Amino acid sequence: EQLYPTPLAQMESVYNRYKKANEAVWVQEEPENMGAWPYLLRRLRKTSFRDIEVISRKEGSSTATGYAKQHSDQQASILSRAFETPVTEKEKTIAKKAVSKVYNVD
Structure with missing residues (x-):
C-alpha cells in the first residue's frame, strides 16, 4: 500500500477506465476506525471517490x-x-x- 503521498490522480485514472463501474469500495481486514481507511477517507472526500464505501470489521478499540x-x-x-x-x-x-x-x- 502506498498511502503517502496518496496517488489520487493515478487512482482516478485507473477507476475511470472502467466505464461500467458505478461504485468504489475500500476493503480492509482492520476495524473501520483503524488501518488505512480513516487516512484515505479524509483525502478522498474531494475526489470522484467521495461516495466510496468501506468493508471492514466494525469499529473497535482493539485490532x-x-x-x-x-x-x-x-x-x-x-x-x-x-x-x-x-x-x-x-x-x-x-x-x-x-x-x-x-x-x-x-
Missing part, C-alpha cells in the same frame, strides 16, 4: 477480537461482502483452518 472463531467468521464476512456472494461452508472451513493453524478453534 482483533481475541476469539479465533469470531475472527474467522468476521474474515469470511468481509470476503463475502467484498465479492457480494454468500459465504459457503467450504469457505468457512478454509477460514477456520487458516485460523486454527495459529489458534485452536471450536
Whole structure:
C-alpha cells in the first residue's frame, strides 16, 4: 500500500477506465476506525471517490477480537461482502483452518 503521498490522480485514472463501474469500495481486514481507511477517507472526500464505501470489521478499540472463531467468521464476512456472494461452508472451513493453524478453534 502506498498511502503517502496518496496517488489520487493515478487512482482516478485507473477507476475511470472502467466505464461500467458505478461504485468504489475500500476493503480492509482492520476495524473501520483503524488501518488505512480513516487516512484515505479524509483525502478522498474531494475526489470522484467521495461516495466510496468501506468493508471492514466494525469499529473497535482493539485490532482483533481475541476469539479465533469470531475472527474467522468476521474474515469470511468481509470476503463475502467484498465479492457480494454468500459465504459457503467450504469457505468457512478454509477460514477456520487458516485460523486454527495459529489458534485452536471450536
